[in-house]
Amino acid sequence: MGSHRELHICHLLTGERVRLPDALKYYYEGIIFAGDLILSFNRYHYHNTVHYCRHCREARCDEGYRFRDPIFVTGTLYALIYPNHCLAVIELDNNSVVLLFLGGEPSAEIVQNCSMLRLAECRGELLLVTAVSYPVGYHVFQWQSDNRKWVRTTTLGGCSLFFNILQFAGCLGPDHPTVRGNCLYIIKSNGQCIKYSLVDGSSHELVVDYPARPRAWVLPSIC
Incomplete structure (x- = not known):
C-alpha cells in the first residue's frame, strides 16, 4: 500500500x-x-x-x-x-x-446456537455454513431457490470447503486424493488447523510441520 x-x-x-x-x-x-x-x-x-x-x-x-x-x-x-x-x-x-x-432468514434457533454465519460455494451451489455452539460442530445448508429457503445437507458430493479464519476460501472437488471429501478444512484465529467431517461430525487437528502458523489456504480453484 x-x-x-x-x-x-x-x-x-x-x-x-x-x-x-x-x-x-x-x-x-x-x-x-x-x-x-x-x-x-x-x-x-x-x-x-x-x-x-x-x-x-x-x-x-x-x-x-x-x-x-x-x-x-x-x-x-x-x-x-x-x-x-x-x-x-x-x-x-x-x-x-x-x-x-x-x-431465507435462518431460524431463531440456528442464529442463537451459532457463533458463525458464512456464505460459501460448491460447484455453483450457494451454501450457508454455521458454527454450532452446542454440540460443538458445523452445519451446512444449501440454498433452494424454488422454495426460497436453506435446507441442511451432510454431503458436498465428495467436495470439501476451505475457510481462512472462518472466511470462505474455496472448494476442491473429489478428484484430489489427499483431501477427504465432505469435509470442512478450517484455519482458526489462533492458527489451529482442523478438518471437520459433515458425515460423522468428527473433528481432527491437522499438524503442520513447519515453525510458522498456517494463515491462509491458497487453492488453484480460486486463482
Whole structure:
C-alpha cells in the first residue's frame, strides 16, 4: 500500500499485477474477484458500502441496509443482510448498491446456537455454513431457490470447503486424493488447523510441520 492508499494485487501463479486506487483502508479486509471486477469490503462487520473496481467506484446502499459476507456464485453477487441474516442479491449501479431480497432468514434457533454465519460455494451451489455452539460442530445448508429457503445437507458430493479464519476460501472437488471429501478444512484465529467431517461430525487437528502458523489456504480453484 503506497502513500495514497493504493492496493496492489499480485497473482501468485502468473505474476500479473493490478492496482485498486483511492480506496478507504478498512475495505482491504475482504477482497473478491469476478472476471474484470475487483470488490473490496469489510468482512468482519455488517456495512452498507463496498468499493469496486472496473472504473474504481464506491457504492453505497441508499436504503440504509447493512450487509456482510458478499460472494460471487455463477456471476451473481450474494450477501447476508442485517439484522435477520436474510439472503439478497447485490447489484452495483454506479455509486449505488441495489438489493434484491430473496428471503431465507435462518431460524431463531440456528442464529442463537451459532457463533458463525458464512456464505460459501460448491460447484455453483450457494451454501450457508454455521458454527454450532452446542454440540460443538458445523452445519451446512444449501440454498433452494424454488422454495426460497436453506435446507441442511451432510454431503458436498465428495467436495470439501476451505475457510481462512472462518472466511470462505474455496472448494476442491473429489478428484484430489489427499483431501477427504465432505469435509470442512478450517484455519482458526489462533492458527489451529482442523478438518471437520459433515458425515460423522468428527473433528481432527491437522499438524503442520513447519515453525510458522498456517494463515491462509491458497487453492488453484480460486486463482
